[in-house]
Amino acid sequence: MASGLRAKAAASYKPDTSKAKIGAVLIALYQEQGTLKTVMMKRPDYDGTHSGQVSFPGGKVENEDRDIFHTALREAEEEVNIIQGDVKVIGRLTELYIPPSNFLVHPVIGMLESPPNLVPDQHEVESILVTDLKYLLRDDIIDETEIMLSSGFQLKTPSFEVDGHTVWGATAMIIAELKQLLVDIEMDL
Numbered sequence: 126m127a128s129g130l131r132a133k134a135a136a137s138y139k140p141d142t143s144k145a146k147i148g149a150v151l152i153a154l155y156q157e158q159g160t161l162k163t164v165m166m167k168r169p170d171y172d173g174t175h176s177g178q179v180s181f182p183g184g185k186v187e188n189e190d191r192d193i194f195h196t197a198l199r200e201a202e203e204e205v206n207i208i209q210g211d212v213k214v215i216g217r218l219t220e221l222y223i224p225p226s227n228f229l230v231h232p233v234i235g236m237l238e239s240p241p242n243l244v245p246d247q248h249e250v251e252s253i254l255v256t257d258l259k260y261l262l263r264d265d266i267i268d269e270t271e272i273m274l275s276s277g278f279q280l281k282t283p284s285f286e287v288d289g290h291t292v293w294g295a296t297a298m299i300i301a302e303l304k305q306l307l308v309d310i311e312m313d314l
């Protein structure tokens with residue numbers, strides 16, 4: 126799910142992530158009415174690299190964070206009100222470097238025993254997207270779209286269409302890895 130530009134760059138050089146900001150996102154999974162669901166959010170429009178993008182809840186590691194798991198849980202609680210103590214961390218996916226914002230993101234997977242009481246943070250979240258995991262695994266939601274980056278550069282990239290929103294970039298790559306993991310373990314959704 127990487128753009129052709131990113132794939133070409135990855136073939137020719139390995140980025141130096143030693144000075145990257147470290148972040149984490151939470152892929153929160155829970156059952157509701159017999160369906161496994163996950164939570165994403167749309168960031169508001171602002172003057173910045175990730176303006177208006179759909180992502181999993183998450184953000185930058187803070188000094189008080191014990192580890193990346195704590196970062197993912199803290200950020201999810203701050204952004205969409207997923208209570209840290211309600212999440213059982215079950216693993217993580219491959220870290221992912223995001224060149225435009227110089228972030229090295231660690232996707233953390235967590236399970237909740239019941240649906241969370243989701244409340245968007247007024248400053249960091251425009252809307253919350255609750256999606257059936259089975260829907261994210263469908264091949265017919267994969268598309269290719271042109272994105273206008275905050276730098277003014279237009280990028281043609283693979284994407285997912287989720288609830289009328291285009292999901293691309295790091296979030297699309299995280300979903301693609303999650304999808305492959307679930308296929309590999311033959312998880313029945």
